[in-house]
Amino acid sequence: MPRLLTIGILASIFMLFACQTQPLARSGSKAEDATAGPTKSELTVVNGKYQIMRNGAPYFIRGAGGSGNLKLLAASGANSVRTWSTDNAQEILDNAQKNGLTVMLGLRIGHERHGFDYDDSAAIAAQKEAVRQQVMKFKDHPALLAWGIGNEVDLFYTNTNVWYAVEDIAQMIQELDPNHLVTTVTAGIDAAKANLIKERVPSIDYLSVNIYGGLEDLPQHLLDIGYSGAYVVTEWGPTGHWQVDRTDWDAPIEQISTQKAASYRSRYVSGILGAPDRALGSYAFLWGQKQETTPTWYGVFTEASQPTEVVDSLHYLWRGEWPSARAPSIKELTINGKRADESVHVQRGQHNQASLKFTSHFDKHPDFRWEILPESTDIKAGGDPEKRPQPEKGLIVGDDSRDNITFKTPQQPGAYRLFVYITDSNDKVANANIPFYVD
Template identity: 35%
Template sequence: MLFFRLRNLNKIKVISILLSSSFLILNLLSCSRQTEKSTKEVYIKESSGKYSLYRNGQPYIIKGAAGYSHFNTLKNIGGNTIRIWDTVGLSTILDSARLNKLAVIVGLPIANSDYMALYNDSTKVTKQHNAFKAIVNRFKGHPAVLMWCIGNELDFPYKPSYNNFYQAFNKLTDMIRKEDPNHPITTTVLNFNKKYISNIKFRCNIDIISFNIFNRINYLRDDIKSATLLWRGPYMIAEWGIDGPWDGTLQTAWGAYVENTSNKKAEFYLNRYKKYMPLEDPRFLGCFIFYWGNKQEGTHTWFSIFDENGASSEAVDVMRHIWTGKRQGSTFPQIKYMLLNKKGAMDNIILSSHANANAEVLLLEQSKIKAIKWEVFKEDWYKENLHNIKKLKPLQNLIKSDGALKVDFIAPKEEGPYRLFATIYDYNGHFATCNTPFYVVADK
């Protein structure tokens, strides 16, 4: 009997050991699965009011640029993230980002809330929803995806008449959370708008609010502080940079915006980042410089950090310094200013049609200049759509002499506003640019 009891006791011990071992193995497998999942997903962690973004199981501090190109340059100067606005060519963009060890915030370009012709039509809403669902399911497993951004500079109004917009928006976020729980969701608003933030908080379900903010960034710290009773969540700056033409920029008598030299813009980027970027805020997850590429907006040089052939402006070196603390060994062409008929942009330069004119660019140093390109363009600002993205073509047969710091040219025949551009290249693949607006009065 004693033997039987001991034998049964041993059996019980064996069973207990086996059960304990099984639970241990299950726990280890569970932990392994959780670890594997955590290294694959992107998520936000909050601790005592501090928000941190995690990717591949490690804290991820966004060092970003808004644009579709120059990924290798971004990687080489310390950047790690690209933000795009739509899904055109998304497969190629994600593959290129992966090769360059960059992450991508993918924009899902939904219609703004004021497009009621869409949001009041259930068929159109369903079509938009299904199109983005297909995109999410196709690319959710791509290792370069960091998060999804629903829309760009959307309005989030309060009125009940916009309920259909909110229903469509929330249906999209619900879909993304179901189909792809491994990536956060954001949306962007223009500047810091308390009403929009309130409506996003109480009527939407996203993880991060993102701001596109330029000259208003000077007030961002105060704006954030003033809204803490309403909202204490994480945020990003999805676009920041120099002031746009619409941001109180100096204008001529006929309304042409005066554009800074590319060197002045580089200085502006650096000062704005150091003085106004809320790097100390525990809720701040990162920012994206605008525009990482070449685009027409106001002019073809206003926001362009690169030229159309891939040469880089001094703003690239500024971002290298911001992200790595280092500067490039070679310098960039340094423009002091441009004169047109010995006058500056704010002198309201008026030329007669077909009149002979001259211009010059003054540099801080001239020894490393490779080439200078002079061009005359019609103005684009006076059109109904200031944000036209179609690149203009320079006017032909007006430049008499090219390739030097001084140029002679002929004023256009047609009356109206124009702009003279000079682009200076060095031997290191760098450029600097400047321009001066002028107005042509037709001969009577």
């Protein structure tokens, strides 16, 4: 199993990959013109080393999923962006081109868990035709890098005929568009799934895998299950809500943003840079914000579009140096002296003390915002949309713009979370939350 490379040599590794990557032309160039025509991307293998070649030059993907603030994405050192569908594709492609980025364009196909039947030949044919139209519409855009057929169609599935449908689409795209790469995206990977894809989907160029906790072991895991080909990690980031420790009432314990930032750095080094002959790059998740278990779990921005310290870590990974102004960081958040892993219980009518240990790299007196939310009950799977819980009002005693507060216990028994956001004058944020239970 590859050993975890030390963060201290990360800059050197970054420079190795950066020098292999030819950036897109910038302002005033022909490449900025969205009518310039397709830029050819292909997969090569020389002496056992897989490599994307774009316009004849080696290309290593330094990307993120999500189409917001592409200017900051490019400034942070990224060169590519991933989508999950062709919604707003023209705008995304044009914006990517203006910012010197490529696009892995997602092609949404049906999920068994949403009711799509992969034994229904008419539905499969209609889906293929819809994909054909999307490919024909966008295949000549100069920012296009690759097509991603579906996203986690294997999540909770039972009908493996889906892979025949994916192959039919992949084969069609290869015929319609010889200039771009074709892949499909899985929810993790195991031997059975890898063998099915190898046997039934030979027309993809490489495998794409979404993986969170466990990314650090992915290079060896792929070899252990018999897959030695090229791969891209198309979603990665914090430890997933299904992978973390839980309270005694079964609430998942979210990493503090500082812990997430460290996870991004270590997992990238081991799971992506740790397999230079096979890993073609990655797309970090999520270059944006969403409600999934909590409003803060996966997005690297807040709901107010402020970058968190994870963005600083991605900048470091992609550029090999920290940004000049770094976000605050959080060491610990407690309620009544207890951490989240100690399962905090409180009583109705009780006043509680929340304490924060933090570091502000830029301001001595950053801004604080506290919020109490009921534990989310609208929990979905595979990133499906969820409703954000509504905040509990009037519980924080006195001024909430401090690093230590007093709050009243909610009247309704049950599960809650206390959130805190630290914002500096650069509008960068560190955040944390701690679950608690009202008995």
